[in-house]
Amino acid sequence: MLAPEQNWWKPMDRLEKTWLTVALVWCIFLTIMMPLWYFQGKQNVPTETYRTTPQQYAVTVNEFVAKYQIGEESINGIPFPVVAPPAGSDVYIRASAWQWYPILQLEKGKEYRLHLSSMDYNHGFSLQPVNINLQVLPGYDYVATITPTSSGDFTIVCNEYCYLGHHTMVGKIIVK
Amino acid sequence: MATLAPTFPWVKGAKDDYRTCPVLTLKVDMHAERLIIANAVMAVLTLTIGGIAALLIALTRWQTFHLLDATWFYRLLTLHGIDMLIAWMVFFEIAGLHFGSTVLLNARHAAPKLAWLGFILMTIGGLTANVVVLFDPRNTVAYTAYMPLKASPVFYLSYILFAVGALIAVATFFINIVVAKREKRFEGSMPLVAFGFMTAAILATYTLLQGAAAIVPAFLWSMGVISSFDPGIYRNFFWGFGHPAQQVNLAAMISIWYSLAQITVGIRPVNEKFSRLAFVLYLFFINLGAAHHLLGDPGLSFAWKAVNTSYAMYLAVLGSMMHAFSIPAAMEVALRAKGYRKGLFGWLRNAPWKEPGFSALVISIVIFGWVGGVTGVVIGTEQINMLVHNTMRLPGHFHATVVSGTTTAFMGLTYYLIPLIFRKELKLKKWAVWQPYVFGGGMLLLSLGMITSGLQGVSRRNWDITFAGVVPGTVELTLAIFGIGAILAVIGGIMFVTVVFVSVLTGPRTEANKLLLVSGDGNPVLESTKLTDHMMEDKQNQPRGAFVLVFAFLVWFAVYYFTNWWLLGRTWFIR
DSSP states (O other): OOOOOSOOOOOOOHHHHHHHHHHHHHHHHHHHHHHHHHHHOSBOOOOOEEEOOHHHHHHHHHHHHHHHEEEEEEETTEEEEEEOOOTTSEEEEEEETTEEESEEEEOTTOOEEEEEEESSSOEEEEEETTTEEEEEOBTEEEEEEEEOOSOEEEEEEEOSOOSTTGGGOEEEEEEO | OOOOOSOSTTSTTSOOOEEEOTTTOOEEEHHHHHHHHHHHHHHHHHHHHHHHHHHHHHHHHSTTTOOSOHHHHHHHHHHHIIIIIIIIHHHHHHHHHHHHHTGGGTOOOSOHHHHHHHHHHHHHHHHHHHHHHHHOGGGOSTTTOOTTSOOOHHHHHHHHHHHHHHHHHHHHHHHHHHHHHHTTSSOSSOOHHHHHHHHHHHHHHHHHHHHHHHHHHHHHHHHTSSSOOOHHHHHHHHHHHHHHHHHHHHHHHHHHHHHHHHHHHOOOOSOHHHHHHHHHHHHHHGGGGGGGGSTTOTTOOHHHHHHHHTHHHHHHHHHHHHHHHHHHHHHHHHHHHTTOOSTTTHHHHTSOTTSHHHHHHHHHHHIIIIIIIHHHHHHTSTTTHHHHTTBTHHHHHHIIIIIIIIIHHHHHHHHHHHHHTSOOOOOOHHHHHHHHHHHHHHHHHHHHHHHHHHHTTOBSSOSOGGGGOOOOTHHHHHHHHHHHHHHHHHHHHHHHHHHHHHHHHSSOOOOOOOSOSSSOSOOHHHHHTTOOHHHHHOGGGOOHHHHHHHHHHHHHHHHHHHHHHHHHHTSOEEO
């Protein structure tokens, strides 16, 4: 709180220098970990993105559902189509207040190109209990190339606030 | 060059409008004093409103009580964000800037009218935001108001008014410094604490400008002037405001750490160069942090995310790690110089634990660093963020930083502002002694409850997670920990507000006669000037204990960091 003496540019002593060096090395290590995982790791944040519009995306999703629908299941009393696309194909989920549409049925160990986009507000794609969380924006077609490594019923929760029914926005992915 | 006009009251012949603080022997300009008081009062008032909202939303998220209905939950959540993260913080920081640019420099407030204009705009903006969020259902958009959620134009206008007011107040900080330098109010370099506040002021300037880049288009869009605005760009600009705003809090908090350490144990910075360098690192790198909020967003490349999220090369983190050593080290040296030299931690055992400024300081440093800092770096790791984005781990992290860290430090300092600036005797001293422990303990539980809930997939900003029907049973336990922590913290908050208002509103105005509140009659600030280089360099006074503590911190950091990579490695393959 008081003004320092005139010449405060003094060499650091041993403890400060040691800590500064160790901290800097740690920071460099933290930096390197990200590209290392990017090239070696199996879990990376998707980057593939295309421009779209809600109207255009809705048409694509409807065509996709019509092509691969195998049944129907209801969530919170609302019927949703269950869609079983072939492995390796492009699969689509449409986010809108307050639905994830449709229900996907995937195969364990197979790769899919999962498209995510919103019809209205920001939504949060939160796959539970796998715990993968991505942001879904209107106008952006976000492509996540995923491979389910476990089977069962998984829930998609919306974790970005999207007005008052936000907490009711629940979807489903089935992995056989 | 012509001399400046003798408008300054201390110049011979001018009207006396300052007093000399008998405790710190510094001149206090009366304009500055009134400005500090006004801003501090608004800060505590908004803290009170935000605190009431905090209790109600916490009792809603604690599933056992589930108090509010969904509409009120989201409404008060919006209010809580605005009052705490914006109003309380910024009002207090503006009080700090007025203090740092006048009292600490022995200088006058060179632009009081401008500063009052800023204060009035901030007050109007803040109150308007409160009113429109409470009474207009359109404005339940959370404090981030992500487009295309559309609030009423008045909502955005209140943000703009507040930000313009804050910008004006920050401008007076720079005016004061320039004038003080010209009038030779201080010799040589600025004190470290003022230097830290200047870092905060520079960060605040471009933070507020970036905020304008998000909120002004949103305002125009809500009025129908422009038809659309890219939601991704909005997020980028909003966090260009929202994230650096937290770094303003950080720089202000660290300045206050140095102040509290000097007030309570009489530190002299171990190495001015070291500490100042750490502030400069903030200045250069911390603005990249907006990316922390966009790591799960479409449209951005890995390289963009990785470079920005790491502050170039974790250089701002390096700044924090430097302060994390330099402040405890300075405390250790000062206490050792007083004779507490036994073992590694004898100085800690003999520290003034009953002095609220000291306990608030230690609680703030420990929870900020060990919980807030570590979780922050981990969440900000590009890939790990996928496990965390918008889950409850996120508020768990920032409640450890802005609340346990910044708010506790601000509260600690407030206890000293009451005798020194408000010139009122501190009442309910016993409450003040316990308050930092109750508040800090509560906040620690709250953060741990949130983090462990988030680890199980519980999302933030969600009225009822049981709706999803996926949450394992242990969530009830972790949410109960969160709820109990929230109640304790609210009790701590009530204690703080009560002590402040009882002290300020009762009793006569009286000059302070001592600095310490409960631990004796010493004056550590003046004692610190007697710490000679010889004493600082004495082998027996070396900060070995602090050195051990930072290495323990690093070990914990590494353990938490690698655990998260391990968790990531277990999830589905994704790219």
